[in-house]
Amino acid sequence: LTEAVEADGAPTAPHIELHCAPPGFAPTRIRIGVGVAESPSAFASLCAPTSVALVDGGALDERPDLAPLELPLHVVDGGEACKTIEHLERVLRVLATHGVTRDGVLCVVGGGAVGDLGGLAAALWLRGIAHVQVPTTLLAMIDSSVGGKTAIDLPEGKNLVGAFWPAREVYVDPGFLRTLPRREIRSGIGEALKIAIGLDAELFAAFEARVGQTDAGDVDPGEAATANALDPRLDAGWATTLVERCIRNKIDVVERDPTETGPRRLLNLGHTIGHALEAVSSYRRAHGIAVARGLFPIVRLARDRGLLAPDDAERITRLVRSCGFAEKNRPPFEDLEPFVRRDKKALAGGATLRAVLPTGIGSSEVVEVGLDELRAAYESSG
Numbered sequence: 001l002t003e004a005v006e007a008d009g010a011p012t013a014p015h016i017e018l019h020c021a022p023p024g025f026a027p028t029r030i031r032i033g034v035g036v037a038e039s040p041s042a043f044a045s046l047c048a049p050t051s052v053a054l055v056d057g058g059a060l061d062e063r064p065d066l067a068p069l070e071l072p073l074h075v076v077d078g079g080e081a082c083k084t085i086e087h088l089e090r091v092l093r094v095l096a097t098h099g100v101t102r103d104g105v106l107c108v109v110g111g112g113a114v115g116d117l118g119g120l121a122a123a124l125w126l127r128g129i130a131h132v133q134v135p136t137t138l139l140a141m142i143d144s145s146v147g148g149k150t151a152i153d154l155p156e157g158k159n160l161v162g163a164f165w166p167a168r169e170v171y172v173d174p175g176f177l178r179t180l181p182r183r184e185i186r187s188g189i190g191e192a193l194k195i196a197i198g199l200d201a202e203l204f205a206a207f208e209a210r211v212g213q214t215d216a217g218d219v220d221p222g223e224a225a226t227a228n229a230l231d232p233r234l235d236a237g238w239a240t241t242l243v244e245r246c247i248r249n250k251i252d253v254v255e256r257d258p259t260e261t262g263p264r265r266l267l268n269l270g271h272t273i274g275h276a277l278e279a280v281s282s283y284r285r286a287h288g289i290a291v292a293r294g295l296f297p298i299v300r301l302a303r304d305r306g307l308l309a310p311d312d313a314e315r316i317t318r319l320v321r322s323c324g325f326a327e328k329n330r331p332p333f334e335d336l337e338p339f340v341r342r343d344k345k346a347l348a349g350g351a352t353l354r355a356v357l358p359t360g361i362g363s364s365e366v367v368e369v370g371l372d373e374l375r376a377a378y379e380s381s382g
């Protein structure tokens with residue numbers, strides 16, 4: 001942990017500093033620590049005179065002290081509903097109204113949805129200005145604020161319009177999680193599990209230890225105890241481990257493959273079925289929860305193909321279940337099929353897909369999978 005002093009002389013809280021420098025893009029500096037965004041000046045000092053802040057209304061409830069952030073604030077209601085052309089236009093018009101110049105910065109404070117919207121506005125305004133991300137949900141902290149993907153939705157589908165435009169700075173302050181609803185915490189935990197399973201055996205072991213499970217057998221501590229054991233709000237050390245490990249893994253794949261033509265695809269573990277479960281619920285199911293549920297069929301498929309040892313398959317399934325993502329009221333595969341076929345990773349009109357399969361604890365591979373094979377795995381993993 002390092003202490004730092006900002007340009008204006010103000011010290012910032014102890015934090016971990018990481019850098020993400022994918023080839024072809026400006027690097028991102030990432031600071032992780034409770035309190036790094038505590039003083040608005042911590043990130044306001046980065047901003048040029050013509051900068052503007054885009055703030056998630058949900059986060060503003062938690063941190064009304066953001067209001068004196070010495071920047072014009074544009075507040076939006078967070079959540080998927082803000083990722084529209086209309087909201088994008090509004091943000092661009094705010095930048096126009098304030099005469100934001102090329103050296104201006106858009107400070108984006110919020111969940112992944114506001115982050116995606118703000119990042120895209122920054123990518124488009126004057127063909128690209130810098131943005132600073134201050135993620136306020138667990139999912140945005142561990143995943144979406146790093147890596148440069150920005151997007152909005154169309155009525156025809158999610159994330160159809162976007163750009164790769166990494167933030168200049170990311171301030172990850174777990175203090176923002178205090179007011180986050182339980183469902184959003186679970187959603188972040190679901191994405192973190194995906195990272196643990198596909199990329200990080202050490203994080204996987206940390207999860208097992210927290211839910212009281214070891215190779216020697218499992219103890220069932222009960223649902224509430226498990227939820228508490230996994231809740232980053234109750235243990236600052238765990239919050240930091242979770243965020244830091246996930247971000248380090250993300251940096252690693254993004255630096256090797258910034259535009260997702262190779263290893264970055266591994267971050268899509270669980271997403272083939274996960275996206276379909278989200279879509280079929282009209283996005284009422286939280287993203288990370290759907291992803292966690294999407295892990296069961298994919299583990300089954302990997303095992304049936306002989307890519308994943310039965311013991312590892314059992315260990316993964318047991319952990320995902322113990323973390324509270326056991327399947328309840330699963331829709332039949334027929335309901336998911338149209339969405340699976342339309343997946344960005346679909347090939348040959350949807351009869352074949354590129355899916356990520358776990359090949360061990362903390363390792364995974366992109367594999368072509370037949371739709372029939374996926375259906376069979378889904379039906380037998382219930």
Ligand SMILES: NC(=O)c1ccc[n+]([C@@H]2O[C@H](COP(=O)([O-])OP(=O)(O)OC[C@H]3O[C@@H](n4cnc5c(N)ncnc54)[C@H](O)[C@@H]3O)[C@@H](O)[C@H]2O)c1
Pocket residue numbers: 056057058059062077078079080083110111112113114116136137138139140143144145146147148149150151159176177178179180181184187287
């Ligand atoms: N760009 C990427 O790489 C990437 C990766 C994963 C997901 N995403 C996108 O992220 C979005 C999901 O993001 P999310 O899971 O962060 O949820 P979200 O942004 O939809 O936010 C969920 C809710 O939490 C509220 N909220 C935000 N911060 C809060 C706080 N501190 N306290 C209380 N409430 C708060 C929001 O107002 C909203 O109502 C999706 O649109 C998804 O496509 C992008």
Ligand SMILES: [Zn+2]
Pocket residue numbers: 191271287291
């Ligand atoms: Zn995801």
